[in-house]
Amino acid sequence: MNAPLHQLARPVLTDRFGRRVDYVRLSVTDRCDLRCSYCMPKGFHGFEEPEHWLTFDEIERLVAAFARLGVGRIRLTGGEPLLRRNLPDLAARLKALPGLHDLSLSTNATQLAKHAKALHQAGVDRLNISLDTLDGACNAHITGRDTFDAVMRGIYAAKEEGFAPIKLNMVAMKGVNDHEIERMAEFAMEHDFILRLIEAMPMGETGRNAQYLDLGPVRERLVERFGLVPEVHELGGGPARYWMTPDGGGRIGFITPISQHFCATCNRVRLAVDGTLYMCLGQEEKFEFRPLLRDGATDAELENAIRLAIELKPERHEFRETPGKIVRFMSQTGG
Template identity: 35%
Template sequence: MHPLADTYGRRFPYLRLSVIPACNFRCTYCLPHGYRADPNAAGPLSLDEIARLLRGFTRLGMRKLRITGGEPSLRRDLTDILRTAASVPGVERLAMTTNGSLLTKRLDAWADAGLNAINVSVDTLDATAFAALTGHDRLSDILEGVDRAVERGLTVKLNAVLLRGVNDDQLPAWLDYLRTHRVGVRFIELMQTGDNLDYFRRHHVRAELLEQRLRDAGWTALPRAADAGPAREYLHPDYAGRVGIIAPYSKDFCAGCNRLRVTATGDLRLCLFGEFGIPLRALLQRDEQIDDLVRAIGGQIGRKEKGHFLHEGRTGITPHLASTGG
């Protein structure tokens, strides 16, 4: 195993792999008009290509994998993907991010295949607001699936994008929920992408403001694990659940970066908001190419920037978060 390290001393044990760009929700901050396929785009990686990709990354020290989309449950072979990923030597933690629309139907199969952690997008606990945000009146069914995931023993987190004037006043409702639900709720600061500038200007609110409210209420910050995501997690003795804050506009946010991304068509992205993708698909066609794949990935890591350029309004080649799995 040869752990990847960039020129700033950061290591990358965490890979986020998109398996499909499509999504069946119409979230106002991501795909307000629904997913529109590019007729000229290549199809997503096959199961065999995914297996080779993961074998290459584990040789470079990857031990945590998160499956993303779009919406990954739209892949009919998702259970096979999870089973294959879980069987790759070196993958110690297999997670997935989903909108939860198929949780109640497919969770048992996913868990049996090896999934042990799941993040579900739930921006609000208000059913009317949820339907307005996503285009789907599915909140109660999704929360039922969340409860089932907890019962199955999965690590469960709910993702809520903070939106000024939409859900930024709902912390009391979330805290009531966390008193009795052993899940994490991660509040994510809205990020500017290539096609949401007007929306961003209307609804962006700094996550650090919410973080201060938590500290004032007695929540305590936890140490960050080496393979953890970007959230700063908080714990309170009176609550069963935890709170995470993802504040990409905060000082030194990128200093703890530990993850790389691969798009559904096999492009390596060194940063969610990077200016380029590095095509890997040609190196995923035969088992004998794994050595070449490892060399290619290792040879590109030096191009990773010290930080993103969101403060300058530069969003790279990311048109919306569904395009690279967020």
């Protein structure tokens, strides 16, 4: 029997610090229907012009070039990716590219109920869903809109459709939702979801104003409460460190860019909707692919540009040392 394509010998895209880059987070829009307090300020209108968005053809061509260089994981992000029209069509096109073996989506789930079936049929493997609270009033406070019921409908629709795993991303904030962490863990375990707790990052003014919570003590509390033990298997190729219940029935991930950064193992870059490739959330190094795509670059030229871009990837972020350095918002970078 032939081995799956992603297991065959393939090129390896490596940065100057010896880290393999095999994961691209692909933003399909910088628009969002929410204004989460740690992400995008209320009243913000500085969105990218639609004519600057990469078209589906341009996205497919650029992702194909990444895949030929060994990138096997693509995550569709935003903004809110489900605001981009015909997204399942793009997902199906990317899923069919040789070399890609993992296609996932990050969403706030407000639109998920009506798109879950089409996304699953298109080949999206996994979902990460933003859910910071199980309290409707708290949700409205964090997101700026009363969307809790729509979000929950989307989550349950995804579960019914058969997405697995479904990860719930909770940005844990002191004095805002930290009192709900145990409740969120119990909810996730009840429904076979994976809870991922995330430290707020100082991205733009909103991120710096978020009520940062060190997840170290939180992890210790949850380890004792649920008897958690370290998870030894990789769960998606991202930055989370996972712990599981002794019976393996529940898992909690911790994403700690501030208290315990994971830069030494960073395997990802982020492609914004306008074709700008950002090498790090906490640094300014970037490479613009839109001009190349629209000026008729050959496949070989695109691949060479990707290699040059990866050489710009910095060793680490400086969120602790210079928290005011990054003025762009998370939604502008791409999830």
